[in-house]
Amino acid sequence: MTNDQRPKKRQGRREENEKLILEAAEKVFAEAGFGGATMQLIADMSGLPKANLHYYFPTKESLYRRVVQDIFQIWLQAADVFDAADGPEEGISAYIDAKMEISRRHPAGSKVWASEVMHRAPVIQDYLETTLAEWTQGRAQIIERWIQEGRMDPVNPNHLLYMLWATTQHYADFSHQIDTLNGGQPMSDAQWEEAKASVKQIILRGIGALKPTN
């Protein structure tokens, strides 16, 4: 028992507690949805009294907003590999890997995001209209360039992006269904590798971006 009961330093206390709360909140929001989540449960899971949550986050909605925003950031960062790539095979391959890894490491976050969008994005509509719209347009241009350079088949860039999002996020959002069909077991390391390989194979082949006849 390394139960750390030393009196906490003042330094970084806020940061530490907010992290505790945000982690608990992400899980609870993911499992129960915004409406089903209760501040009491988040409090219990983070080990803090409920009134303390309201000290750091005045309302349930403000806490929820932070959770969604944090996820969106992680989600956007996965795009870097896309941009840095030389061609479609490398770029899309790396993007799939990155997003699959997010689905594996942050399944709760992905679920919160999905839930938010499904409920017509009451909290992050502005992000969709600005940041996400710009991001999508930028990536679509890259894809169109690749097509014009003959490095992949002509496909509607938007629908390709939707397919990338759908397939990769599916492994987080529907993990419970996948686990059930996997005999009730979470996917093993090897199965995750196989999943990544399958997605990459089908999509890259599907857009004619796989160089060797493999």
Next chain:
Amino acid sequence: MTNDQRPKKRQGRREENEKLILEAAEKVFAEAGFGGATMQLIADMSGLPKANLHYYFPTKESLYRRVVQDIFQIWLQAADVFDAADGPEEGISAYIDAKMEISRRHPAGSKVWASEVMHRAPVIQDYLETTLAEWTQGRAQIIERWIQEGRMDPVNPNHLLYMLWATTQHYADFSHQIDTLNGGQPMSDAQWEEAKASVKQIILRGIGALKPTN
């Protein structure tokens, strides 16, 4: 105003009212989630007093259960086209068409299903373990046969099925995001056709099931 205020016949009254309630419930559950939905709102949307809902459906959960079950049925029926098909190109193509059509016609239902699975299927876990598991195994066998007959490339059948589910249901579950990226407009008929074509092209090509060099 054809406001039908004639006294209702006894015949089929129950059926009629249940349908009214179920339609309203599907929308409300889809937009607010189980926890966020209120019986009062469902009552208002169906034009019936709240106490009347509890006459037909004793609890909120029993109403919700019916909504989810109904969706699951629709969802399963789309599989018929898969089975009837002669080969992968025809079967998977028809399955994509059928599921895309469901996404278009029953977006609320798809969202309720997604939400239920994301929340660890508290209500339909038994369906996942029995009906869905059997269905998946059956379809996986068909795919494996096609592979052995050399009519498509070797791919893990489960991951192919996940991709089919993910891509088609994405157009329902994330319709708000898609609409936003579409300039705030819902997808037109032509855009739906393009979406279907894109999904089919990439996946069928991706598994080597497209006969002509098209």
Next chain:
DNA sequence: CATCAATCTGACCGTATGGTCAAGTTGAGC
């Protein structure tokens, strides 16, 4: 060690919600 802002927390409050109920109303069957 006195000060003070930051942090903590048990007790409390107003409200919204799922669900109940008893008293009606309706219409098919005779």
Next chain:
DNA sequence: GCTCAACTTGACCATACGGTCAGATTGATG
């Protein structure tokens, strides 16, 4: 037109929830 089961509904209740608050505690600072 009488009977009775099916249906309808306004009023009501217990509970759970988000949020508040006043008073206590803590620890950095001088």
